[in-house]
Amino acid sequence: MEYYVRTELLGKAFPSEKKGGDDYVVFEDLNVGIRKGEFVTCIGHSGCGKSTVLNVFAGLEKATAGASFLGNRVIESPGLDRAVVFQNHSLLPWRSALKNVEFAVKARWPQWSAAEVETHSRKFLSLVGLDKSVDRKPYQLSGGMRQRVGIARAFAIKSELLLMDEPFGALDALTRGVIQDELVRIWSHTDQTVFMITHDVDEAILLSDRILLMTNGPRARVAEAVVVDLPRPRNRATIIHEPKYYATRNHLVDFLVRRSQELSDDQAGSDARTVPTSVDGELVYPPEIIPGESESANLTAAMAAQC
Template sequence: MSSYVEIRGIEKEFKLSDGSKNLVLKNIDLNIRPGEFVSLIGHSGCGKSTLLNIVAGLDKPTQGYVQVDGQLVRKPGSDRMMVFQNYSLLPWLTTWENVALAVNKVMRHKSKKERHQLIAHNLEMVGLKDAIRKKPTQLSGGMKQRVALARALAIKPKLLLLDEPFGALDALTRSNLQAELMYICNTNNITAMMVTHDVDEALLLSNRVVMLKNGPGATIDQVLEVSFPHPRYPTEIMDSTKYHGLRHELMQFLHKQQQVKYIESQIVKILPDAV
C-alpha cells in the first residue's frame, strides 16, 4: 500500500463570537506511507494542532476528508492514539492503572492474561518496569510522558499522533525520550504524525517534514525529505553536511514566515492612519 493515511482537501473554519469566521487551514493534501514518521512544523497559529486533531477525529473539517488504512475518519477511535504535551494522566491511578484503563477498554476481546502481558510489555518497553505502582505525583515529567506513550502504544493503534510530546521537558530528558520513541517506532514499524516547533527534533525523528505557512488559511509550503538511514544517532547525523543543509532550509522557511508575519502586522498598524 502506497498510502496509509490520506488527507484530502482539508479546510477548517472556526466561527468567532462576533459572527465572523476564521479560516485556519486551506487545501491541505498529504499522504503518509505505512511505517513513516511525518512531522508538522510552522509558527504558532498555523493550524498544526488543528490538523492533528482532525486526523485524530477530535475535530471535524469544514471541507475535505481523512482516511486511515482505507477507513474514513468520522470520530475519535482506538486506531488513532494521541500523546499530548500535558501527559493527560489520571492522578489517582498508578502507572499500571493508567495504561490498564485504555487496554481494558479497547482490548476487551483479549483474556485478562493477554491484557496483563500487553501492559507489562509496553511499560517495560518505555523503561517503567520499576514504577508500575507509582502515581503521577511521584513521577518526573519524563516518566509521565513515558506512561502516556506506553498507554498509546499498548492498544496497538494504526496511527500514533504526537502533539509536541516533549515540549515541556528539559533538554536531556527530551533527548532520551526522542531516542526511545525513534527506536520503538522503527522496531515496530509504527506510522506516526507529530507536531513540533523543534527543528532538530523534526530532522532526527522524521522521514518527512511538512512545512505549514502562516495562517489564516494556512497551506503546505513544501515537504522536506529526510533520508538519513536508521538507526539514527544525533551525534553522527548532526555533524554531516547534509544535516546542516536540511536544517538551514527549515530555518530559512521559518525565518521567512516570521518576516511575513511582521510585515503584515505593520500593515495593520499603518492602514487605519492611511484611511
C-alpha cells in the same frame, strides 16, 4: 492513492464574532499525506492549525470542509485504530502507571484475561524504561516519566496510526533528548505510522522521514514536504556528523524564520501565486524537497509527488 493517511481539501474556519464579519479561516484546501509506516512531523508557527490537523486525524475535532482518510475509511470519530500522545501526558491521575496502560489495553482487547493485559502492559512500560515505577501514580512520576507512560500507552494498543501533539513540549532539553532516543528505538521495532507535531527542528530531523512545513496562518497551507535523507538508525550523537544534516537543518530554520511568513504574505497578496491544490480533479500534495540536492532533482521529486 499512495498516501495511507491523508486529508483532502481539508478546511477549518471559525465563524466571525462580529455579525456579518468574515470567517476566520485557519486553513483551507489542505492536502496532507502520510505513507504507511512513515514517520512524518509537522512544523509551523503557532496558529497555523497543525494541532487542528492532528485532532482531525484523531477524530477529536471536526473540520469545516474536506475530509480525512485512514486507508479507505473516512475519519469521523475517535477510535482505537489511532493512538494519541497528548502534550500534557493526560494520564488518569487516580491510576498508577501500570493501571493507566492497562486501561487502554483492556479497551483495545476486551476479551483478554487480566493476566494477559498486565503482561502486555508491563512489556510496553519496560520498553520506555519504567519497570521499577509501574505502581506509582502520575503525581509521583517526573514530567519525563509521565510522558513515557503516555508513549507506552499509545504504543501498547498497536494502533495503525500514532498521533503525537508536541509530546516533548513540556519537558526540559535533557529529558527530551533521552526520550527522543527511546522513541526512535521503539518506533524502529514497529511498523507504526506516525504523525507528530513539534516546534523543535532538531527533534524533527532526528525522528522524521519527512517534515511538513506549514506557512503562517490564517489560510495556512503546507508549503513543502522536506525529505530527511539521513540513514537510520539515527541517534542524537552521530546524526550531526551526517553530510546532509546541516543542509536539512538550515533549510528548516530558513523556512521558519523567513519563508513561512513570506509565503503566507504571498498567498494573502495575490491568488495568482497560490500553489494549486487540485489539478483536473487530481489532488496536489505538497512538493517533496531534499535539502542539499540540486534544484532540478527537487523539481523531479515535486513532479513525482503530484502523481
